[in-house]
Amino acid sequence: MKDVITSPKLHDCRDAFVAVLERLGADNPRVVAVCNDSVGSSKLGGFKSRWPERLVNVGIAEQNMVGVGAGLANGGLLPFVCGASCFLTGRSLEQIKADIAYSNANVKLIGISSGMAYGELGPTHHSIEDFAWTRVLPNLPVIAPCDSIETAAAVEWAAHYEGPVFLRLSRVGVPDLLPAGHRFELGKANQLRDGDAITLIANGTLTHRMLKAADLLAGQGIEARVLNMATVRPIDVEAVVAAARETGAILTAEEHSTFGGLGSAIAESVVAEAPVPMKILGVPGIFAPTGSAEFLLDEFGMSPAAIAEAAVTLIARKSSRI
Amino acid sequence: MQPNDLDRIARQIRLRDLQAVFEAGAGHIGGEMSAIDILTALYFRVLRIWPDQPKHPDRDRFVLSKGHVALAFYVTLAKRGFLPEEEISTFLKPHSRLNGHPNCTKVPGVETNTGPLGHGLPVAVGMAKAAKLTGAEYHTYVLTGDGEMQEGSNWEAIAAAAQFELDNLTLIIDHNRFQQGATLKDTNNLAPFPTKLEAFGWDVTEINGNDMDEIVPALERRGSRPHAIVAHTNKGHGISFMQDKVDWHHKVPNAEQYQIALAELSETQ
Numbered sequence: 001m002k003d004v005i006t007s008p009k010l011h012d013c014r015d016a017f018v019a020v021l022e023r024l025g026a027d028n029p030r031v032v033a034v035c036n037d038s039v040g041s042s043k044l045g046g047f048k049s050r051w052p053e054r055l056v057n058v059g060i061a062e063q064n065m066v067g068v069g070a071g072l073a074n075g076g077l078l079p080f081v082c083g084a085s086c087f088l089t090g091r092s093l094e095q096i097k098a099d100i101a102y103s104n105a106n107v108k109l110i111g112i113s114s115g116m117a118y119g120e121l122g123p124t125h126h127s128i129e130d131f132a133w134t135r136v137l138p139n140l141p142v143i144a145p146c147d148s149i150e151t152a153a154a155v156e157w158a159a160h161y162e163g164p165v166f167l168r169l170s171r172v173g174v175p176d177l178l179p180a181g182h183r184f185e186l187g188k189a190n191q192l193r194d195g196d197a198i199t200l201i202a203n204g205t206l207t208h209r210m211l212k213a214a215d216l217l218a219g220q221g222i223e224a225r226v227l228n229m230a231t232v233r234p235i236d237v238e239a240v241v242a243a244a245r246e247t248g249a250i251l252t253a254e255e256h257s258t259f260g261g262l263g264s265a266i267a268e269s270v271v272a273e274a275p276v277p278m279k280i281l282g283v284p285g286i287f288a289p290t291g292s293a294e295f296l297l298d299e300f301g302m303s304p305a306a307i308a309e310a311a312v313t314l315i316a317r318k319s320s321r322i
Numbered sequence: 323m324q325p326n327d328l329d330r331i332a333r334q335i336r337l338r339d340l341q342a343v344f345e346a347g348a349g350h351i352g353g354e355m356s357a358i359d360i361l362t363a364l365y366f367r368v369l370r371i372w373p374d375q376p377k378h379p380d381r382d383r384f385v386l387s388k389g390h391v392a393l394a395f396y397v398t399l400a401k402r403g404f405l406p407e408e409e410i411s412t413f414l415k416p417h418s419r420l421n422g423h424p425n426c427t428k429v430p431g432v433e434t435n436t437g438p439l440g441h442g443l444p445v446a447v448g449m450a451k452a453a454k455l456t457g458a459e460y461h462t463y464v465l466t467g468d469g470e471m472q473e474g475s476n477w478e479a480i481a482a483a484a485q486f487e488l489d490n491l492t493l494i495i496d497h498n499r500f501q502q503g504a505t506l507k508d509t510n511n512l513a514p515f516p517t518k519l520e521a522f523g524w525d526v527t528e529i530n531g532n533d534m535d536e537i538v539p540a541l542e543r544r545g546s547r548p549h550a551i552v553a554h555t556n557k558g559h560g561i562s563f564m565q566d567k568v569d570w571h572h573k574v575p576n577a578e579q580y581q582i583a584l585a586e587l588s589e590t591q
Contacts, residue, residue: 010417059485061481074445
């Protein structure tokens with residue numbers, strides 16, 4: 001693990017996505033990009049200039065975009081369907097269900113600018129429901145990488161996986177956390193720090209905040225385990241159960257509603273396999289007020305200091321069992 | 323195969339469909355009867371397909387967007403050799419792969435899962451676009467209902483097909499003038515379809531969709547633009563008391579009606 005405190009260089013994970021996409025495109029002529037006028041926001045300009053005919057821009061029409069993606073896959077191509085996650089998943093959910101997941105189409109859905117990346121643009125542009133909407137669908141892995149290294153690894157993995165994938169990316173800068181050369185494994189969490197007092201679990205833009213919180217806790221003599229759990233479906237039951245049994249408490253944080261996301265998926269395993277005190281941090285089931293993504297994460301109790309404080313409160317519940 | 327032979331096959335498919343609806347106690351018989359001549363022409367004359375190789379890369383693609391007439395599709399696929407004919411008797415039974423809407427992961431010959439309306443045409447646009455990108459020579463056909471054209475996703479796809487110059491795509495609208503509970507006219511009347519489709523940049527052919535002499539040449543027509551066939555059909559075609567009656571969207575005949583329908587379809591053999 002790299003030191004996120006002293007190496008604060010931040011990366012936009014979209015850059016890692018398109019770098020791998022273009023490399024895949026050079027190797028495999030069947031790789032095509034599909035978008036809803038989002039050439040700029042999906043950073044597909046480079047792909048378009050290299051292979052203009054393989055950039056299928058359907059215009060501002062997300063339902064058609066997802067259906068077209070399914071048809072391209074049926075015709076033997078490998079489509080990466082890109083759009084702002086709020087529109088890709090919200091507008092086209094029935095297409096994702098019927099044409100992609102139920103039909104088991106080999107389509108890679110790339111949700112760009114997920115979570116509250118569009119901060120000040122408001123709740124219409126926030127995508128804090130997409131884990132909940134997608135993780136109930138059979139056949140559809142749901143993945144939110146934590147940094148540019150994991151993004152690159154997950155895109156590479158998705159290209160070689162036979163079947164649908166939903167990859168949820170952000171545009172908010174994050175530091176690199178995983179080692180260079182990291183290989184993505186579906187449904188496998190990465191332990192970034194070990195400890196026995198509590199386990200902190202996050203993905204996407206929250207993982208590095210969890211690491212900072214763990215650092216604050218260590219300053220108070222509390223050793224927290226930190227898991228990066230990019231895969232929301234299928235959840236890593238083994239890592240969750242081990243965390244519950246070995247540390248006795250689990251705190252989760254996500255750039256998503258507290259309803260139905262990563263925390264909920266973890267809670268489902270905790271309740272079934274190893275009940276321990278647990279708290280889910282996220283957007284508490286409301287439409288967010290105006291503010292940047294970073295501001296809103298702090299606002300909803302996900303600053304490193306607030307996460308550390310929530311952890312201390314949760315650890316106290318371990319003994320009292322309340 | 324000549325039109326007379328196609329008519330004979332269509333009648334056999336109608337009979338099997340009627341029998342399966344009666345036995346299963348469910349089905350969408352009205353829209354099945356309106357579409358069966360089109361399905362027959364496609365599967366027994368027009369489509370380039372290999373039933374023993376349902377995933378052959380060069381196969382023509384057919385998408386049944388009006389997925390609720392799955393039974394007519396299953397009977398047609400079975401008759402053409404994609405699945406055992408005796409399997410039709412499992413329609414809607416527990417664990418049968420033949421449920422009320424076609425599933426491509428289980429039923430050979432089905433290309434994509436449909437059921438919710440307005441899904442087939444966007445997928446068909448993707449199939450036709452894929453052929454353009456790869457140089458494949460297959461043709462893509464998609465059959466929608468007329469009420470289904472009220473779904474906005476269809477018009478997104480219609481615009482995209484023209485933009486992509488998909489001369490390898492044929493849309494057939496089963497224009498039986500009825501939707502679930504009323505006529506198209508009394509609900510959200512999109513007719514006349516041809517002017518709208520032409521305005522979007524499509525070629526349009528209007529036919530009697532229950533007449534093989536008109537269906538076959540329309541399906542075989544090729545041009546420089548995407549092609550829509552507005553097929554004027556009769557809901558419940560071939561069974562006098564069902565024909566053009568809104569009640570028969572998904573009604574099931576009673577024993578007496580079943581005998582009358584059987585007799586009518588058998589007489590014309």
